[in-house]
Amino acid sequence: MLPLEVSTEHLTISSASLTAIQAALSSAIADGSAPCSPLPAAVDSVSNTAAGAFTAFAAEFLSIVHDGLSKLADGAAALVPISMEYEASDLSNAGSVQSTAAGFA
Numbered sequence: 001m002l003p004l005e006v007s008t009e010h011l012t013i014s015s016a017s018l019t020a021i022q023a024a025l026s027s028a029i030a031d032g033s034a035p036c037s038p039l040p041a042a043v044d045s046v047s048n049t050a051a052g053a054f055t056a057f058a059a060e061f062l063s064i065v066h067d068g069l070s071k072l073a074d075g076a077a078a079l080v081p082i083s084m085e086y087e088a089s090d091l092s093n094a095g096s097v098q099s100t101a102a103g104f105a
Contacts, residue, residue: 010077011078011082011083012083015077015079018073018076019076020075021072025069025072029065029069033062036055036059036061036062037058038055
């Protein structure tokens with residue numbers, strides 16, 4: 001099994017990337033959410049039913065998307081303190097790391 005190698009720089013870059021992705025997706029959803037609730041094309045029962053069904057589907061879809069957006073934001077926010085913890089751990093334990101043999105393996 002390979003050891004887990006964590007780079008604090010990559011954690012902060014990943015956090016910034018997740019934040020940018022979340023902002024772009026949030027903007028796209030905001031722009032597209034108004035057309036997701038269409039008015040009926042006519043005043044007949046078929047048009048009313050179709051518009052109602054589409055609006056209900058869109059509401060469920062947007063609920064799932066907003067949940068995903070909040071998870072992206074939570075993930076981005078969680079990576080920053082984790083990166084700081086790794087960095088602090090690396091700095092505090094650096095003095096105790098030593099080679100097991102002379103030279104490189």
